[in-house]
Amino acid sequence: xxxxxxxxxxxxxxxxxxxxxxxxxxxxxxxxxxxxxxxxxxxxxxxxxxxxxxxxxxxxxxxxxxxxxxxxxxxxxxxxxxxxxxxxxxxxxxxxxxxxxxxxxxxxxxxxxxxxxxxxxxxxxxxxxxxxxxxxxxxxxxxxxxxxxxxxxxxxxxxxxxxxxxxxxxxxxxxxxxxxxxxxxxxxxxxxxxxxxxxxxxxxxxxxxxxxxxxxxxxxxxxxxxxxxxxxxxxxxxxxxxxxxxxxxxxxxxxxxxxxxxxxxxxxxxxxxxxxxxxxxxxxxxxxxxxxxxxxxxxxxxxxxxxxxxxxxxxxxxxxxxxxxxxxxxxxxxxxxxxxxxx
Ligand code: KG4
Ligand code: ZN
Numbered sequence: 001x002x003x004x005x006x007x008x009x010x011x012x013x014x015x016x017x018x019x020x021x022x023x024x025x026x027x028x029x030x031x032x033x034x035x036x037x038x039x040x041x042x043x044x045x046x047x048x049x050x051x052x053x054x055x056x057x058x059x060x061x062x063x064x065x066x067x068x069x070x071x072x073x074x075x076x077x078x079x080x081x082x083x084x085x086x087x088x089x090x091x092x093x094x095x096x097x098x099x100x101x102x103x104x105x106x107x108x109x110x111x112x113x114x115x116x117x118x119x120x121x122x123x124x125x126x127x128x129x130x131x132x133x134x135x136x137x138x139x140x141x142x143x144x145x146x147x148x149x150x151x152x153x154x155x156x157x158x159x160x161x162x163x164x165x166x167x168x169x170x171x172x173x174x175x176x177x178x179x180x181x182x183x184x185x186x187x188x189x190x191x192x193x194x195x196x197x198x199x200x201x202x203x204x205x206x207x208x209x210x211x212x213x214x215x216x217x218x219x220x221x222x223x224x225x226x227x228x229x230x231x232x233x234x235x236x237x238x239x240x241x242x243x244x245x246x247x248x249x250x251x252x253x254x255x256x257x258x259x260x261x262x263x264x265x266x267x268x269x270x271x272x273x274x275x276x277x278x279x280x281x282x283x284x285x286x287x288x289x290x291x292x293x294x295x296x297x298x299x300x301x302x303x304x305x306x307x308x309x310x311x312x313x314x315x316x317x318x319x320x321x322x323x324x325x326x327x328x329x330x331x332x333x334x335x336x337x338x339x340x341x342x343x
Pocket of ligand 2: 122
């Protein structure tokens, strides 16, 4: 921090899906603590996230997670400048737990409250380990709920170039994993088993969306996998999980790379980043790295721990919102379908 400017320390809370998380972030780029309590084991029993269970678990865990985040950062509440929280998009019951917690702490400790968009958080995760990264740049957000190709024009200023018309990329990974008997969460399991498979074994379709070349569609490839499995069963052909997984992974990552590079070329930006849970995928990262290298574009990605849901990314996004003057009132509410760039 330049001399004369006071540090801004933010306590951030994230509870939009199945991770209860809290983090303390200094000046938007320095993560002092990053506590994540995952419910994955619990939801694995049901093959996916059960919203009612997620909300209940958040309530059970949130106070402890926030306490741990403050303790690990060695920051008492008195030294915190603002309380940030994800208020959308996500599961409404899950979001409400974080929002209520943040409001209660902010009210009791007389701190400003800053509501953050979850996707903005994912994008901003790139600032944590890439200290030199500054807008403008292009970012592909690929998570369980979202697939957005975004132009980050400035801090807090986003233009959505393309989005999925149906399933999100992560959702497709989860559904295909379930179909081939790998279970939840699908992304990491498909990535793992793909290493033993042949990515060229089956030619799954790579959907193009006619009106907008930057939009995505993943329901077609998911149906193609289901049809392929049914076909194998009818013909009594053995189902090779690893080949299906590797071929599916290739079909999805190829489309993501093609669309992203089309945007990189059209917009002439020399910085490109990926974000969200699927950005943890090594095949996607390597493919993007090579494609960027070829075009002389700088490639950025967060470490896997900052790709999947966490509160540090919310603390980073909140810092720039805080600097821009954003303050929320006690009427801040959970908005399950909040759009990026909306207030
Ligand atoms: O960002 P995230 O934690 O939550 C949402 O905001 O949705 O993303 C979770 C998604 C899940 O669909 C999960 O299967 C996927 O990210 N995912 C992966 C990998 N790790 C997580 N997909 C592909 N490869 C991975 N290694
Ligand atoms: Zn997320």
